[in-house]
Amino acid sequence: MKLRYIVYIIIALVVGYLVFNKIWGGNSKEAAGGKDGGGAGGGKEAKGGKGGAGKKGGPVSVKVMIVKDTTVINNIxxxxxxxxxERVNLTSQTAGNITAIYFKEGQRVSKGQLLVKVYDQDLLASAQQLTYQAKLAKQVETRNKALYEKEAISLEEYETSQTGVNTLKAQADLIKAQVARTEIRAPFSGVIGLRNVSPGGYLSPQTSIATLxxxxxxxxxxxxxxxxxxxxxxxxxxxxxxxxxxxxxxxxxxxxxxxxxxxxxxxxxxxxxxxxxxxxxxxxxxxxxxxxxxIPKTIMVPTEVVVPDLKSSIVYLVKNGLATPTPVKTDLRTDTKIQITEGLKPGDSLIVSAIIQMRAKVPVVVKGKNKK
CATH class of the missing domain: 2.40.30.170 (Efflux pump adaptor protein, beta barrel domain)
Known part of the structure; x- marks a missing residue:
């Protein structure tokens, strides 16, 4: 029994020692390492801090454009x-069979030129009949005039013969107009398009002949x-x-x-x-x-040099070696340029490169001039 207790006590002491050594021994090393490392690190940091504080950024290399007046033509x-x-869809005023077509597709035609002829033989026959009747009526009117002057007939009989002559003349004019409608002529000079009709076909007022x-x-x-x-x-x-x-x-x-x-x-x-x-x-x-x-006298600058601002637009000028923001007012725009109406004057040195790096009072060095 005693031996067993002695063994238990020895084991507990060993375990306790190991635990104590692990905890307190590790903390001591970490503290020591922190002290040494901290000193070294602190030295490096101080060195780095000294280097950062002592080094400053150099001036930004830029190109400038000398502002000048120019003439601008305002185009859109x-x-x-x-x-x-002139353009017209040719149609007929009368209905009937087409007897002839006098044009070729794509042909240039003159004003008044006959293009299409519609059947008119019945109208011509009626016109011929009226011609004979008018000739006879005129002879009757002439005789009645002589008789009236001799007081052989009354005024009423003479006027009746006159009316007959005038009536036949009006009928002849009507037939003549109907014959004219059977002829489709060009209303103006031009080029005639593709035809939609053929000789012998039936032509109605709704039929499209061609386009002139x-x-x-x-x-x-x-x-x-x-x-x-x-x-x-x-x-x-x-x-x-x-x-x-x-x-x-x-x-x-x-x-x-x-x-x-x-x-x-x-x-x-x-x-x-x-x-x-x-x-x-x-x-x-x-x-x-x-x-x-x-516009005979105005200032045009590249579009990319104008930077939108909260209240207006700004550009950057070189003044005393520093970038200087300058508010401007704009108006006309072209594909590559924009008009400045206020804020710039001829002779100003306008920064046209490295615009994204520009800030107020940024040191700049001019490496070239933009002639555009």
Whole structure:
């Protein structure tokens, strides 16, 4: 029994020693290591802190543009449609069988040229009959006039013969008009399109014969925003291109719609373009460049140098080797430049590079000048 207790006591002492040594021995090493490491680390940190405090960033290398006045032509680009000067769908005023067609598809025709003839033999026969009747009635009227002058017949009988002559003349004029309706003629000069009828076919007033188009001059129809309407007037010049050709065509504004479209807030404008070679086709899509006005003296700068601010826009100028933010007011924009109306003056050195690094009073060194 005693031996067993002695063993238990020895084991407990050993375990207690191990636990004590693990806890207190480890803490002592950590403390010692912390002391030594802390000193070394502190020395490094102090060294690093000294180096950071002693080194400053150098000036930013930038390019500048010397601000100057320039002439700006205020243009806008819009889209439009090429229209025919005159366009008509040819139809007949009378019904009947087609006896002849006098045009070829795609042919240029002149005003008044006969294009289609409809059967008119019955009308011609009626006209011939009226001619004979009118001739006889005229002879009767002439005799009655002589008799009336000799007081051989009454005035009433003479006037009756006169009425007969006039009635037959009116009927002849009616037949003549009906015969004219059997002839379909070109109402204006132009190019005739594809025909929809054939000789011998029955033609009614609802039948489309072909389309006649006059494309010289061509009409260019487009819309412009309401804000530009006061700058456009009849006589204003435009240029445009079409997909079928890279060539630029000139045109002159001749009419402006008096009312503004309430949905788009734009006005419809029509211009006239010479087209002697028929290079322009009705219905084509047109890209239009419209010259609104010319500003003889203003400042234009690259768009990317203008930085939006809370209240306005700013640009950076070089003054005494430092970047200086300067508020500006802008107006017109082009693809690459923007107009400055206030804030800059000729001779200012405008920073045009490294804009993202610019802040107030950042030191800068000019490495080059932008000539644009």
């Amino acid at each position: 680009d819009v889209t439009g449609t090429i229209d025919a000067n 188009v006059n494309m010289d001059p061509a009409k260019v129809t487009f819309s412009v925003p309401e804000r530009y309407l006061s700058l456009i007037k009849p006589g204003s010049k435009i240029t445009f291109t079409v997909a079928a050709s890279g060539k630029q065509y000139p045109a002159t504004v001749y009419a402006i719609e008096p009312a503004i479209d309430a949905a788009s807030r734009s006005a419809v404008i029509r211009a006239e373009a010479p087209n002697p070679k028929n290079e322009l086709t009705a219905g084509s899509f047109a890209k239009i460049n419209l010259t609104l006005d010319q």
